[in-house]
Amino acid sequence: MRELTLKEIPSGSDLRAALMAAGLPIDDLDEPGRLYFECRNPDGVLIGFSGLEKGGPDLLLRSVVILPEFRSRKHGRELVLATIAQPPSSAGIYLATTTAAAFFELLGFEAVTRDRVPEPVLSTHQLSGLCPASATIMRLNRPPT
Template identity: 40%
Template sequence: MITLNLLSPATNQDRAAIIELLTSQNLPTADLPVSLANFLVARDPDIINGTVGLELYGTIALLRSLAVAPNQQGKGLGNLLYQAAINLAKDKGIVAIYLITNTAEAFFTRQGFMKVERAAVPEAIRQTSQFTTICPVSATIMCRKIN
């Protein structure tokens, strides 16, 4: 059960803590957007225990940087962050969310994502640094339509 973790929009003051958390989970930080407007954090009360972000490209988005601090894993915080990201996507009029993963295919399959061939990925996503340089070609690309 999750206790004391409050979800809120990320601010620029959260950048260093987000980078530290992502680095601890071996997730990329070099291409973290200047604006964290579409990032969320979980605080307990002043420590960031989790984060997730969306990069918006018209009516599609790239889900990225879903990370939970090791001492908070297994308590449902990842699911909470994921659901908050889906709600944010709906609020922004997103119709499909893409992601690139090396390690979390099973988690995202349970969330309704399906594997997508690289050639079928929309151009806007294919031009992201996640797609072109940061994630290996062997990474799994997944998509979920938003109702």
Template identity: 40%
Template sequence: MRKRLVRLLLMPTVRAATPSDGAAIRDMLAAAGLPTADLSASAVEFLVAETNGALVGVVGLEPHAPAGLLRSLVVLPQARGLGVGAGLVSALEQNACSRGITRVVLLTETAEAFFTRLGYVSAERASMPPDILATAEFRSLCPSSAVCLFRDIPSS
């Protein structure tokens, strides 16, 4: 009961990131050990989760229709276990679907179990669409030990 009350009180708002969120997003990604080197040059669109005016989570989508690359899901430690990560991924998938993206792809070294619970399945990197394979994340930013996962997004 108490955890449910805390979850209701702390439920974040998910919104599109604005330019003023840029520094906080970079700080969150860097603190989590996630790549930031190519963010200025890439077309990553971020969503943020916000509670009481403070960012508690972030996820990015690099669109390459008909596929999209999920970039850099981070949830701050104080907001973990409250559904923030799942909420961000759901919002990203809805956004992707509305833009004609039918498959979301990601690489991870640490969150395979989390994404599997959300319906993502593993695949060989080489089986991904050429535009995804050409991204900096696939070419150089993520090590070959990272697991490739994808989920086909049903159209609304």
């Protein structure tokens, strides 16, 4: 598979529309401490978006969406791997999901209880209010399989 490229972008209408269409939260997109990326294939075609939110020295992976016409082609895996390669390796990377825990396990994440999540990450708008309490919180712990 040819490599995808990420480019940092502001939280614009294309990102917002893609997240809304996928049923993902958008309420706090414009708050500080967030980085968003557009993902393009080698031909320059937009295929999805991703984001990172600062939680102290750690990060929350969020706003990962592949546009519908590009799903089921392993682009989600490539997008997540490219996104988590952005921060320094010393940063812990967390996420919350209600439907994709098995997918993220294949990429090196494992479920953690809330008491094992650093307070700055737990205090993000995403984890403190936007995601349901039933969401699985995961931390990147090992290289992807």
